[in-house]
Amino acid sequence: MATSIVVVDSSVIVKWLNQTNEQNVAQADILLGHAQNKSLGLAAPELAKFEVGNALTYKHLSTPELVEAISLLYSFPLTFVSWNITLAALTAELAATYQITYYDASFICLAEHLHAPLITDNPKHQKKVKGVTVTALKDYR
Amino acid sequence: MTVTATIRQRGQLTIPDQVRQQFSWIKENAVVAIITSPLGEVIIKPLSIHASSDKPDWNELWRKITLVRSFKGKRGNLSKFIAKDRYRH
Numbered sequence: 001m002a003t004s005i006v007v008v009d010s011s012v013i014v015k016w017l018n019q020t021n022e023q024n025v026a027q028a029d030i031l032l033g034h035a036q037n038k039s040l041g042l043a044a045p046e047l048a049k050f051e052v053g054n055a056l057t058y059k060h061l062s063t064p065e066l067v068e069a070i071s072l073l074y075s076f077p078l079t080f081v082s083w084n085i086t087l088a089a090l091t092a093e094l095a096a097t098y099q100i101t102y103y104d105a106s107f108i109c110l111a112e113h114l115h116a117p118l119i120t121d122n123p124k125h126q127k128k129v130k131g132v133t134v135t136a137l138k139d140y141r
Numbered sequence: 142m143t144v145t146a147t148i149r150q151r152g153q154l155t156i157p158d159q160v161r162q163q164f165s166w167i168k169e170n171a172v173v174a175i176i177t178s179p180l181g182e183v184i185i186k187p188l189s190i191h192a193s194s195d196k197p198d199w200n201e202l203w204r205k206i207t208l209v210r211s212f213k214g215k216r217g218n219l220s221k222f223i224a225k226d227r228y229r230h
Contacts, residue, residue, distance in 0.1 A: 010220075010223050011221075011223050011224055014219045015220060016206055017206070017209050018209075018210060018214075018217065018219045020213070020214065020217030020218070020219075021217030021218035022217065022218060022219065022220060041172075043188075051223050051226070051227075052219075052223075054223075054226070055219040055220075055222050055223050055226075056219070058216055058219065058222055059212075059215065059216050059217070060214050060215035060216055061214045062212075065209075065212040065214070068205075068208070068212075069209045069212065072205045072206065072209050075197070075202065077197045077202075079188070081174075084174075084176055085177075086175075086176060086177055101227045101228060101230075103227040104227055114172060114188075121220045121224075122220065122223065122227075124224075
C-alpha cells in the first residue's frame, strides 16, 4: 500500500507517453520516479484511460505504435478508479458550483475523496476549486 | 457472515476482529472506497493504490516509456489537446 497518494490529471499521464511539443516532461518523470522510489501512490478517474487514449489517437501514430502506447498506459502503476453514483454526484456539484466541465471536476472530486492533492498540467480551471490542493505540474518537485 | 458493531462518535466504526482476519486489505492506513446503495446499505471495498510494493518492473517500464515517446506521429502537445477537448463538448 502506498504511504501517500496523489491524483494525476490526464494532462500529466500523457507526458509519460508523449514528449513531442510537451512542456514539463521532466517534472512528470520526477513524479513517476517518486512512485518508484518513495512509495507514492498514483490514482486517476477511469476517464483518464479514455482521454489519454483519445489524445494518442489524435497524435496519428501508426496502428502498431498506437497499440504499444495504449498497452503502456495500462501498465503504469496507476489506479484507475471506477465512477459510482457517490462520486458522480459530487463531481456534478463541483462542476456546477465552479462552472467547470464535468471532466475537470472528476479529477478534483477524486482528490477530495482520497484527501490527496491533484497534480495537473491543466490548472487554469481546476485551481478554482477551494478545499483541494491543486499543484501545477510545472511546480512539482 | 454477519457480526454486529456500534458506530461511535463522528461515525467511527471498529471493524470487528473476525472480519479483519478474513481480509488482509483491512489494515491501518488502508484507503477504502465507501459506497452507498439506494437500499440504504454502506459497502466498504479496498481501493488498491499501486505503489512500489506492487513491484512493477521499473526498468522495463522506463524502457517502454523511452520507446513510446520516440514515436513521432503527426501531432504533439497532447496535454493541451486534452485540456482543450474538455471544453469542446
